[in-house]
Amino acid sequence: MSEIDRREMLKVLGKWLGGAIATAVVIQMGGAASVFAADTASGRKHRYGMVIDTRRCVGCRACMVACKQENKTPPGVFYTVVFDQLIEPRIDDKPLFMTKPCFHCEDPPCVGVCPVSATYKRERDGVVVVDYDRCIGCRYCMTACPYAARWFDFGENYPAVSEGTPYAAQPSPEYNQFRVREEGKSPIGNVRKCHFCLHLQDEEGSYDKAQGRWPACAKTCTGHAIHFGDFLDPNDSVSQLLQERVAVRLKEELGTEPNVFYLL
């Protein structure tokens, strides 16, 4: 082995060692971060999330449709799903509906298992995203998510937008990448998920409700059941609702700290 080779190798080894130590440090810090206060050290500016009022939800599923239109998701990929008949045996005869986007957990189990760090929690606003160009499609994150918030893109298309139709050339605005759906190309073969319509954020990372630039499901909700906002802003409607009403999160026992709350 020549001297140069050796030096190169040491460099790579150093990189890896550094990576291991840095990862360990980050994990430590992540665990210790306070939940509701702005963590300036990590560059956190927002803590986006939802408070979903099940009493206001009528089960119209407009959120699912709006999401599909906004993100142009294919069959089998549902960034949000509306359930009913969750409580059995029923306490009363009123149906209970719940819309379930990604919860953008504070401690997301999906992020830790990704072998290539393709999915990660954004430092500035806590949105959990997928880097389509890095994701190898192993689907480990899908097994690790306790809320079934992740979907694999098998490459199927709705008949109306199948190849050859004019609609097929419509790009998806996701992540501001404007990808046109093409066989074998990402996001086909990737894991996909709700990203709080990240492409509607401005450069500052803020949503503008007056301009209609906020998550499509919340914007379209006919009963105003989906409240979207920033938990770090005490004046935001979501923060206010949490103070006024009793909210629950799903599977608290797993310690994932979801950022989507339900009012019952």
Added chain:
Amino acid sequence: MVSTTLEASPPPAHYKWLKRALLGFGAVLFVVGSFGVYQRFAHGHLDANYGSIVPWGLWVAAYTFFIGLSAGAFLVSSLVYVFNVRRFERIGRLALFTSLVTLVLALFGISFDLGHMERAWNVLVHPNFYSPMAWIVWLYIVYFVILVVELWFLLRRDLIAGAAQPGRRAGLYRVLALGSRATSEASGARDRLVVRVLATIGVPVAVLFHGGVGTLFGVVAARPHWHSGLFPIMFLVSALVSGGALLIVVALIFQSGRKRNRDTVLTLGKVVLGLLLLDVLFQVSDILIAYRGGIPGEIAGLSVVTSGPYWWVFWIWQIGIGTLIPLLLLTLPATRRNPIAVAAAALLIVVGLFGMRLNIVVPGLAVEEIRGLTTAVASVRVQASYFPSLMEWLVTAWIIGLGLLLFGVGEKLLPVERQPMTERDALAEADTVIELEMRPERDQPEIQDVPV
């Protein structure tokens, strides 16, 4: 001193047809399965039956199965090359070669499963040190290198000897010898040292990566059926069971078969019996704790296993074929001393373990994580039930066919079955050892004056 290669006695005729039948079977699987591989590449994952509720299916099960065989076979080979257990010396090379072939099959299996296999190298470029899967992949790379280099040093002098002999294979051996010419006893001693060092490194690597496969499932707290501290241990034990069992079958058919390996088969049969009982103990323990604990998620997973649509995979495939019949064959006085019966039991164990792998992967996923999930939308990709599609079966058949072909051709071409018999080895061969016996540290003085 030039090592004299002991001519292996010609295999009995009835085993030759078995070898050929296996090769032919492999070829059929390979050819038929090629259609599935074509479909996989032409249509991506469109023809697969897994979905977003059960995201892992037959291929992941096949991968855990093959990688278990590889780890198990390697650990058996390490008995020879690390712990000097001379009883298994005859199948040491076969074991090592088996672990290499099954490793390749496992990697094929998991590659087909990836959405973008062309990006698999991202695991090296963008490592996540917190992901068990990333660690496993790195360990596979180390393991692969260890296997190839160890095998080469094991065969080196035979390759050189083969290159010098007339025949069609001489050219191949010359290429495989990579220009190495030294055939002295000193170089042989160096080879043994290298093999020993590599095998010694390989043991913790194999334990880590296969324990790592168990960890990969075990850490997923979202899936109660997987989330058990026993998983890494269970994976290791079942790997040893399946690897040992596969080697019994291999030893009986290949390498002059039963005639030469009778004792090895019977001894390995006893080892596998013990390991199988240990495996059963772990599983019973895991299942009992889960049932009696009564946590709904764990009960749900177990219900899928024992009384779901694929109850037969558990009761008939895993318990009946893979455990009870082999236990009887390995313990009944009428069969336990018959190498053919022992090998039959071993074959059933190997087959049964595939069922066990399926029973780990699928039921852990085939439970609604949130009630109502699968009825909320009507989509073939949002279903809790999973049965592999024809394409998935074909691809799996292709992988198995590839394995049989690789092994058959490799065993035919490579000097796998011939031990380099030095005089000392030949002497050692002469006194038949019955008990597991440690080889005296005889290599040491020779090593010191070897130029490396």
